[in-house]
Amino acid sequence: xxxxxxxxxxxxxxxxxxxxxxxxxxxxxxxxxGVENPAEKLKGFTIAKVAAAExxxxxxxxxxxRVDTDEGEKQIVCGAPNAREGITVxxxxxxxxxxxxxxxxxxxKIRGVESHGMMASERELELSDEHDxxxxxxxxxxGQDFADWLAANRPAAVDPVIEIAITPNRxxxxxxxxxxxDLAARGLGTLKPMPDYDLxxxxxDCPVQVEIAENAKDGxxxxxxxLIRGVKNGPSPxxxxxKLRSIGLxxxxxxxxxxxxxxxxxxxxxxxxxxAKVSGPMTISRAAGGEAFTGLDEKEYVIPAGTLxxxxxxxxxxxxxxxxxxxxxxxxxxxxxxxxxxxxxYVSIAHGGRALKINSDARYRNERGIDPGFNMEALDRACAxxxxxxxxxxxxxxxxxxxxxxxRAYKLDTAxxxxxxxxxxxxxxxxxxxxxxxxxxxxxxxxxxSWRPDVLGEADLVEEVARMxxxxxxxxxxxxRTSAGVxxxxxxxMQKREQMARRTAAALGYNECVTYSFIDxxxxxxxxxxxxxxxxxxxxxxxxxxxxxxxxxxLLQAAARNQARGQSDLALFEIGATWHxxxxxxxxxxxxxxxxxxxxxxxxxxxxxxxxxxxxxxxxEALLSAIGAPAKVQVLRGGDGWWHPGRHGRICLGxxxxxxxxxxxxxxxLAELDVKGPVVGFVLWPEEVPEPRKxxxxxxxxxxxxxxVVERDFAFVVDADVEALTLVNAAAGADKAMIEEVxxxxxxxxxxxxxxxxxxxxxxxxxxxxxxxxxxEIEAIATKVVEKVTKATGGVLRG
Numbered sequence: 017x018x019x020x021x022x023x024x025x026x027x028x029x030x031x032x033x034x035x036x037x038x039x040x041x042x043x044x045x046x047x048x049x050g051v052e053n054p055a056e057k058l059k060g061f062t063i064a065k066v067a068a069a070e071x072x073x074x075x076x077x078x079x080x081x082r083v084d085t086d087e088g089e090k091q092i093v094c095g096a097p098n099a100r101e102g103i104t105v106x107x108x109x110x111x112x113x114x115x116x117x118x119x120x121x122x123x124x125k126i127r128g129v130e131s132h133g134m135m136a137s138e139r140e141l142e143l144s145d146e147h148d149x150x151x152x153x154x155x156x157x158x159g160q161d162f163a164d165w166l167a168a169n170r171p172a173a174v175d176p177v178i179e180i181a182i183t184p185n186r187x188x189x190x191x192x193x194x195x196x197x198d199l200a201a202r203g204l205g206t207l208k209p210m211p212d213y214d215l216x217x218x219x220x221d222c223p224v225q226v227e228i229a230e231n232a233k234d235g236x237x238x239x240x241x242x243l244i245r246g247v248k249n250g251p252s253p254x255x256x257x258x259k260l261r262s263i264g265l266x267x268x269x270x271x272x273x274x275x276x277x278x279x280x281x282x283x284x285x286x287x288x289x290x291x292a293k294v295s296g297p298m299t300i301s302r303a304a305g306g307e308a309f310t311g312l313d314e315k316e317y318v319i320p321a322g323t324l325x326x327x328x329x330x331x332x333x334x335x336x337x338x339x340x341x342x343x344x345x346x347x348x349x350x351x352x353x354x355x356x357x358x359x360x361x362y363v364s365i366a367h368g369g370r371a372l373k374i375n376s377d378a379r380y381r382n383e384r385g386i387d388p389g390f391n392m393e394a395l396d397r398a399c400a401x402x403x404x405x406x407x408x409x410x411x412x413x414x415x416x417x418x419x420x421x422x423x424r425a426y427k428l429d430t431a432x433x434x435x436x437x438x439x440x441x442x443x444x445x446x447x448x449x450x451x452x453x454x455x456x457x458x459x460x461x462x463x464x465x466s467w468r469p470d471v472l473g474e475a476d477l478v479e480e481v482a483r484m485x486x487x488x489x490x491x492x493x494x495x496x497r498t499s500a501g502v503x504x505x506x507x508x509x510m511q512k513r514e515q516m517a518r519r520t521a522a523a524l525g526y527n528e529c530v531t532y533s534f535i536d537x538x539x540x541x542x543x544x545x546x547x548x549x550x551x552x553x554x555x556x557x558x559x560x561x562x563x564x565x566x567x568x569x570x571l572l573q574a575a576a577r578n579q580a581r582g583q584s585d586l587a588l589f590e591i592g593a594t595w596h597x598x599x600x601x602x603x604x605x606x607x608x609x610x611x612x613x614x615x616x617x618x619x620x621x622x623x624x625x626x627x628x629x630x631x632x633x634x635x636x637e638a639l640l641s642a643i644g645a646p647a648k649v650q651v652l653r654g655g656d657g658w659w660h661p662g663r664h665g666r667i668c669l670g671x672x673x674x675x676x677x678x679x680x681x682x683x684x685x686l687a688e689l690d691v692k693g694p695v696v697g698f699v700l701w702p703e704e705v706p707e708p709r710k711x712x713x714x715x716x717x718x719x720x721x722x723x724x725v726v727e728r729d730f731a732f733v734v735d736a737d738v739e740a741l742t743l744v745n746a747a748a749g750a751d752k753a754m755i756e757e758v759x760x761x762x763x764x765x766x767x768x769x770x771x772x773x774x775x776x777x778x779x780x781x782x783x784x785x786x787x788x789x790x791x792x793e794i795e796a797i798a799t800k801v802v803e804k805v806t807k808a809t810g811g812v813l814r815g
Contacts, residue, residue: 017182018263019192019280020175027196030205034176037204041180043486044198046189052177057115058141058163062086063156064107066135069100074127083107083135086159093131098149105135106151106162116140143173177262185470187384191283194467201452201484213400219245219411224291224354226416229301235324235364236300236336238391238417241356242399243291247271247408249350256405270405271346271353274398276377283386283467284357284394285378287334288402289344291352296329300336300358300416307332310342311374323368324360337365337382338374355402357395359388359419388419389466425463426474436475437482439490446481453480510605513643513702514591517607520642524635526589526609531570533593534560539569542685543658549598563595567608568658568681568699572689575612579692585613607639610681610697629663629696632678636667636698645675645705651741658685669706676700723784725756728798731777733769734811740776746808747780750800756783775814 021034032040038048064085072078072093079099081092085107108114110123110132116139123132139147156165166174180195188194193210200207222243228236251257252273260267260276267273275286289298305321309332317335319325324336333341337360346353365383369375392413399410428450430443447457454465455477464471471477482490497503507515522528536559540546545565555561564570567590575586589609596602611627633651641647651665655677664679678698686693732743740760747758762777769775780801782794802813 017190017195018177018179019195020177020259020262022171022175023192023259023262023281024178024196024199027193027208028199028205029208030199032199032204037199038178040199040202040204041178041195043488044202045183045186045483046195046198047181048178049181050179052179053174054142054176055163055167055174058166058174059161060109060112061136061141061162062107062109063153063158063160063162063165064090064105064135065158066099066101066103066105069094072127072129074129078127080129081135083133084158085109085133090132091130092133092135093126093129094135094150096135096137096150098152099135104153104156106141106153107133108136109133114140116142172258175262184384187381187386187469188283188467190381190384191279192281194283197454201449202486207452213397215396215400215403215410217410217412219243219409222411222414224294224414225297226414227297227299228416229299231302232300232324233417235302235361236417237359237361237388237420238415239300239356239358240392240395240413240415241354242395242413243352243354243411244399244402244406244408245352245411247351247353247402247406249346249348249353249406252405269346269348271350271402274401274405277401278394278398279377279381282390282394283381284390284398285337285381285386286394286398287340287356287378288346289333289340289354289356290346290350291354292350293344294328294333294354298333298354299327301325301327303332309335311335311339312342312345313339314342317372317374320368320371323371324364335368335372335374336360338369338372338379339376353402353408355395355399357391357398359386359391385469387467388422391419422466422469423463425458425461426471426477427460428457428462428477429460429474432474433478433481436478437487437490438493439482439485441481441485445485449481449484450477453484455480509707510702513705514605514607516642517639517700517702518591520639521589521591521607521609521635524587524638526587526635529571529574529588529590530592531564531567531574531590532560533564533595535562535564535569535573537561539573539689540565542688543569544656545596549602550595551598563598565596566594566658566699567592567606568610568697569689571608571610571697572681572686572691572695575610575695576689576691579612584692587611605702607676607700607702608697609635610695611635612691612693612695626694627696629665629679632680632696632698633665636676636678636700639698639700640667640675640705643702643705644708649675650745655679658682667700673704674701675704721783721785723786723788726782726784726789726794728780728782728794728801729761729777730780730798730801730805731762731775731814732805732809732811733773733775733814734809736765736772736774738774738809738811742809743776743778743805743811746804747778747801750780750804751782751797753785754782754797755780755801757781 038051042048064083066081067084067089068082069079072080078093078095081094081099083090083092108121110121113120121134135150137147137150138144163174182189197207199205224241224243226239226241228239249269249271252267252270256273256277257267260273263280265276271288275288278284278286303319303321303323303325307319309317309319311317319332325332326334326336333344360382362383362385365379369379369383403410428446430446433439433441433446450462451457456463462477534552534555537546540562543566546562550563552561571588571590574588578586591607593603594606611631614624614626646669650668652668652671655664655666658681659677660680660682664677666674667676668674676698679696681695681697683693686695744758744760748755759779760776761779764775782797805811
């Protein structure tokens with residue numbers, strides 16, 4: 017949204033400086049995106065007078081001028097045909113930047129004669145395209161700033177252009193008057209009354225018939241118009257052209273320029289039809305689809321089905337609320353014009369504009385919401401201005417539909433400003449603020465003006481009051497403590513676990529990924545998903561058709577993209593929700609990570625090595641420990657099909673309680689996702705970790721055992737297909753109270769053992785509890801270990 021400072025002052029009586037206005041606009045939520053201030057470019061240019069002008073000794077078209085400046089008389093060589101004695105000029109001194117030439121001048125010699133500066137033309141100062149000679153000023157004192165002279169004599173030349181960003185909830189600020197209303201409500205001036213207009217209806221009844229088809233009554237609420245006969249179209253007056261040019265619009269003709277003025281000045285899009293080109297009644301309807309249409313931008317369009325269009329006997333003449341048609345556009349030959357003002361459904365305009373890919377000023381405003389209550393007055397004001405500029409006779413109004421009733425009122429609870437926003441504003445000031453914004457107060461009820469579709473409740477009234485008071489005045493205050501002592505925790509157990517898992521994974525060297533919750537059917541089916549229950553009804557694209565059943569496909573796809581760009585060593589993790597159904601509760605939070613390529617730090621031999629499943633196991637155990645999982649867990653087989661069948665393990669608390677899975681991903685899965693393997697990783701389910709003790713319960717006693725541990729080594733000969741974990745679990749169960757840890761330290765296959773046999777060596781760590789163990793007690797535990805392992809595996813103690 018662009019406007020000039022003088023345009024703003026057409027609506028706002030104010031003495032505020034430009035800087036004050038800019039600061040206030042941003043503070044009100046109308047963020048200033050940029051300011052183009054011509055006076056800034058003219059800083060340093062001063063007024064001077066030519067005391068004498070003589071022909072250059074070595075050039076017929078150059079003159080050597082003696083110029084009176086604020087620094088004394090200077091010699092300047094000039095080639096302008098109007099350079100002569102006695103004229104008042106604009107001086108650029110050496111070292112100054114000339115915007116129109118994009119150069120910085122300096123003292124130099126021109127054909128052997130030294131020149132100390134230059135006298136500027138309007139094009140060189142970017143004031144206009146005039147370059148036939150240097151600027152001749154009718155007045156001005158030597159040494160006076162040229163920018164100050166322009167401000168006093170040609171203010172439009174140094175009129176700042178302000179550009180602000182408008183949030184979608186503030187359509188009222190898409191007109192200069194709406195911006196002025198906000199500034200006046202803040203106290204930066206007074207909102208001027210709308211100018212009077214005199215519309216004399218002398219043309220009788222309007223012969224143009226309009227109607228809204230049944231299928232469009234939900235898309236066009238009201239369509240009103242007047243016919244003006246006998247207009248003389250042509251260039252618009254200078255004041256109107258300057259307004260439009262200042263914001264980057266090209267003046268076209270008086271008729272069209274009036275509609276553009278209303279669009280930007282009052283946030284009121286209008287349209288003018290050449291009535292002579294309209295055949296029969298005008299009908300607003302929804303397109304059947306496939307109709308051809310040539311817009312005012314001279315582009316060809318095919319109208320999608322359901323788009324709101326205005327048609328006559330010749331077909332589609334205009335896309336309602338978005339763009340007019342070239343076939344009924346006004347030209348210099350136009351003598352009869354039909355002026356239209358309508359109020360459209362926001363959503364219908366948005367759908368139509370998006371389908372046609374038309375971004376017009378009319379669409380931008382109509383899809384955000386214009387003032388329905390101003391519809392008829394805007395039509396009358398526009399017709400009055402057209403008659404003033406172009407002449408003609410105005411007919412009565414023809415109307416289809418009716419202006420919707422958007423009146424509503426909400427109670428202003430002045431105490432809520434403190435509770436909702438934390439600002440103490442007197443009740444009378446709150447009421448006065450709303451009244452300055454156009455609200456009508458009746459007791460405690462605030463009637464919302466028709467130009468504010470964003471105000472939809474009591475909280476919005478409080479927001480308006482706080483916005484006008486300035487949220488920069490909001491002081492941070494600590495919340496009152498509801499009870500003595502330590503406050504209750506804010507984060508839930510799961511939130512704490514996610515936070516700790518994220519920090520731990522990052523500390524282990526993983527980079528966090530945030531992937532889409534939607535993936536394609538093929539990737540989902542590789543990980544047990546891709547069924548109809550998790551299908552998205554309106555997917556963004558075919559690659560996002562299903563809810564993800566696991567975090568691994570997103571991480572693997574990220575790895576594939578990185579590998580395609582030359583990044584082969586990766587450590588990625590993600591924490592997020594996964595879905596195994598489409599109903600509430602059919603989702604789980606996962607923590608997943610993958611390792612690809614080589615380890616980051618070098619090993620003890622000084623060489624990097626390829627990652628393996630034990631790297632993933634170590635990281636999974638570190639994460640489980642960080643989120644509070646028990647130290648004693650079991651590692652079992654039986655993971656899902658996307659894991660390598662012989663190179664993965666489930667971390668369990670018993671056979672039915674799985675906390676996570678680690679291992680190598682199946683080569684077929686990697687091939688499907690175009691990932692160069694091998695890839696190892698893990699998936700954890702934080703919700704499966706047992707809950708900690710309830711709040712308020714005492715912690716268990718800390719056991720600090722000062723008795724010497726005892727370790728005993730055992731080697732068992734077992735069948736080659738016996739899993740080492742079976743021996744570990746059996747040995748640990750020999751005496752759960754005394755045996756603290758069992759670990760494997762050796763495996764031997766073949767040799768004297770014979771075919772089909774292997775030897776597994778265990779270290780059993782025994783921790784005495786209340787006394788030092790005697791030899792016979794240690795031997796008793798060792799005997800139990802041998803018995804348990806023999807029973808569980810059929811193995812024998814190796815001799």
